[in-house]
Amino acid sequence: FHRAFTRLTPATVRALNDAVVQAAVALGLEDGTQLRVDTTVVETDIHWPTDNTLLWDAVRVITRLVKHLGEHVPSVLTGFADRTRRARRRMQEISRLTPAQRPRQQTRKYRDLLGVTAGVVATARAAVATARAAQPGDPLAGALVTGLCREIEHFGGLADRVIAQTRRRVLQGEQVPVHEKIFSIFEPHTDLLKRGKVKSPVEFGHKVFLAESRQGLITDYRVLDGNPVDEGHVPPSLTQHQATFGRAPALYAADRGFYTPDNVEALTAAGVVRECIPQRGGRKTDERTAHEKSRAFKQGQRFRAGIEGRISVLLRGRGMRRCLLEGRERFEVFVGAAVLANNLLRIADLMSRRVARRRRAA
Incomplete structure (x- = not known):
């Protein structure tokens, strides 16, 4: 299973998801009349990043790779010295500094750790040239030597x-x-995300956009770069829904982060009957107030x-909280x-419920 899974590409998995949604439509389980959207964060598998621990990571990984390279060449x-012990000590000393000690000792210890790291990178590049x-x-x-050289250059950069x-x-x-x-x-693509959450004020990973149908099917998902505002996701999600179902949803619901007047106009122009996005800030017109107070x-x-x-369900039950x-x-x-x-x-759940209803009706 693992070998097959590692051969999958994002495009392949997306095509499979699109086919599954189309199968649900063909079975009469979903009609695409209602759509709700939101964003969440999926974490990458990293430790809490600080400058001293990142420098320590670089020293220990590059040193290990150079030693592996030395087994073949x-x-x-x-001329390559193992500086991991000194780097680890400086990393730990910086981590243990109290607020009172930091002004006097932090800069000196960081200079030493930076010097060790720069020296390891320089000698590792010389080792690559020799190999x-x-x-x-x-x-x-x-082939093994070539692969190790590429890894050393990658982590050196x-x-x-x-x-x-x-x-x-x-x-x-x-x-x-x-x-x-x-x-x-190890995961240099990781983004820092601040979403104003009390329990998780800072998260490390990627923001993910999700669009869900009335029956609980995820009809669209996107892994985003950085921390873009939610309002920019309405037009592409509408386009994707139209491509999947051949028409716009009758109901489009989102939180106030997705609201802009242009988005409301785009939904109305596409044929959305019930736009349910609360206005964010500003004075509401009488018409808008009446709309948001409607049943x-x-x-x-x-x-x-x-x-x-x-x-x-996705984060807890399907394991999407943290990508390993x-x-x-x-x-x-x-x-x-x-x-x-x-x-x-x-x-599977919808089909089992359909069978149960038919049995009761019989």
């Missing part, structure tokens, strides 16, 4: 980014923009609340697989 170890100049005659060993952001923040006192930061050398709007908002339960797979592409496959599992189980 012993000459690369000449490439002395390629072993055995083709298999040569990430280590350079960690060194640069640490120098800017700690030594130069600069506020490094979020989009320029790296939060893990139909309140019913639509109660329907919208159901996607919170679906998100909980490596890389951005595998992350998208993981999210798609959780959505696929949800849709298949929902279809």
Whole structure:
């Protein structure tokens, strides 16, 4: 199973999900008349990122790879020193500093840790150059050496980014923009997300957009880059729904983060009969106030609340809370697989209920 799963691509999983939704439509289980949308966060498998732990990660990983390289090309170890013990000590010392000690000791300890990390990266690159100049005659060993050299170069580049952001923040006192930061050398695609949640003010992973039908099927999902505002997801979700069902939903429900006048106009122009998105800020017109106080709007908002339960099912029941797979592409496959599992189980449940109703009617 694992071998087959690792061969899946995001496009393949999306095609499978689209086929499952179309099968539900063909079976008469879903008609696409109602749609509710929301976003959530799926975490990447990383530890809480701090500059000192990221530098320590770089030192220990690069050192381990160079030692593996030395098993095939012993000459690369000449001039390469194992600095992991010193790096670990500095990392731990920085972590244990009290608020009173930080102003006096933090900069000095970071300078030492930065020097160790930069030295390890430099000697590792020299080891790579030596290994490439002395390629072993055995083709298999040569392939292993090439692969190790690529890994060392990959982590060396990430280590350079960690060194640069640490120098800017700690030594130069600069506020490094979020989009320029790296939060893990193992999952460098990880985003920092602040959604104003009390229990989770800061999350590390990716924001995921979800669109759910009346019967609990996820008809659209997207793994997003950064932390885009929710209002930008309405037009593409409407286009995707029209492509899947051949028409716009009669009811489109979302929270106030999705509201803009342009989105309301786009939904109306597409043929949405009941737009149920609360206005966000600003003075409401009498017409808008009457619309949001109407029974139909309140019913639509109660329907919208159901996607919170679906998100909980995905995160808790389908294992989508934290992705243990490596890389951005595998992350998208993981999210798609959780959505696929949800849709298949929902279809099975709907079909079993249909059979039970027919038996009772007979």
